[in-house]
Amino acid sequence: MNAEIIAVGSELLLGQIANTNAQFISEHLAALGIDVYFHTVCGDNEGRMIDVIKNAEKRADLLIFTGGLGPTKDDLTKETVAHVLGRNLVTDQEAMESILEYFKVTGREMTENNKKQALVVEGSHVLPNHHGMAPGMIVDTGRHLYLLMPGVPSEMKPMFLDFARLYSASRNEEHIQSRVLRFFGIGESQLETQIIDLIDAQSNPTIAPLAKESEVTLRLTAKHEQLDQAEAMLDAIEAKIDARVGQYLYGYNEESLPEIVFELLREQKKTIAFAESLTGGMAADWMAAFPGASSILNGGIVCYTNQVKHQVLAVPQEVLKTDGAVSASCAKHLAASVRKLCGSDFGVSFTGVAGPDKSEGKDVGTVYIGFSDSNGSESYRFQFNGSRQKIRIQSTKTGYDIVRRHLRNLPIIGC
Secondary structure, eight states: OEEEEEEEOHHHHTTSSOOHHHHHHHHHHHHHTOEEEEEEEEOSOHHHHHHHHHHHHHHOSEEEEESOOSSSTTOOHHHHHHHHHTOOEEEOHHHHHHHHHHHHHHTOOOOGGGGGGGEEETTOEEEOOTTSSSOEEEEEOSSOEEEEEOSSHHHHHHHIIIIIHHHHHHTOOOEEEEEEEEEOSSOHHHHHHHTHHHHHTOSSSEEEEEEETTEEEEEEEEEESSHHHHHHHHHHHHHHHHHHHGGGEEEETTOOHHHHHHHHHHHTTOOEEEEESTTTTHHHHHHHTSTTGGGTEEEEEEOOSHHHHHHTTOOOHHHHHHTOSSSHHHHHHHHHHHHHHHTOSEEEEEEEOOSSSOBTTBOTTEEEEEEEETTEEEEEEEEOOSOHHHHHHHHHHHHHHHHHHHHTTOOOOOO
């Protein structure tokens, strides 16, 4: 089975709201083994909606509509679907009673057009709306399945999860399993080059690269009648990828670098502290976002000026004068000092040039990250590019990756 998601509403085309419904539905359909090949957005116009439906019928088994079930004249979805199918609209008595009860309980006057929300396509399976007034409906013609749901996410999502999802699943015989591999320290083009033969040969499972902010992901997707076989197919292709670029793989699915580092620190019962110049507290902020951070994050110091670097973190004046604040020696002193001051197992420091202008004769994007533990202190030099904010984010993520590699006894890359 394959599906097309049709979002109805001129407000979507005007950019007044984002089409988050399609993302939500696609994610759940993928888990059911239902392919989604098209997302379509249509305004509140009957003629254009008819064209959209007829095109969707040529390329999809399941047509999912969101929006256009309300009480106003521009809500045209069920009227248009009924017209295309040659069916009438009929009043669903249960939906009507629910609407009447709502106005009775709220003490509001019910206008005549609200009765429109109780109309459903003749012969449809009605989906109750426990979070609003307009019911959803499923029309099964044998050749196509039409699913109509409200456009308000707070109404659509529970309706889909409670009713429509199970109905759709019963019509499909395959499972789709997806797994996202997350990489750091390698660019999208380089990653693709390393596995291009696997990408060219893909059919099932499929491999889809995607560049994220300072990261790259690969989405692996396998389809099989048996769920365990789909998982085995993913394991097999991941093993081939890991053999080539496994040194850059840090996590899966929605995991983040800070989350991975946080869990490693907690598992190994280690603590950390940050001395941050160009990142301005970003690294400490990311760590503090996790529940239980107080057992991991001992402290952090934003040391933007040389005065703070010297007076608070004891960076020698000679280092600041001779090597500069943006230097390997400064980064090492900062990491060692913040570790000592905060009494932590690890100290990490960030100093560099975020831009837009050079500093101390060093180019924009020049960054030094220091790392200190009981074995001593190290400094790593990087050259980043992009906007000021992008350089700060790249620096912070790289600092986390350095900690991750130390915790897992992996070599530091990219410096």
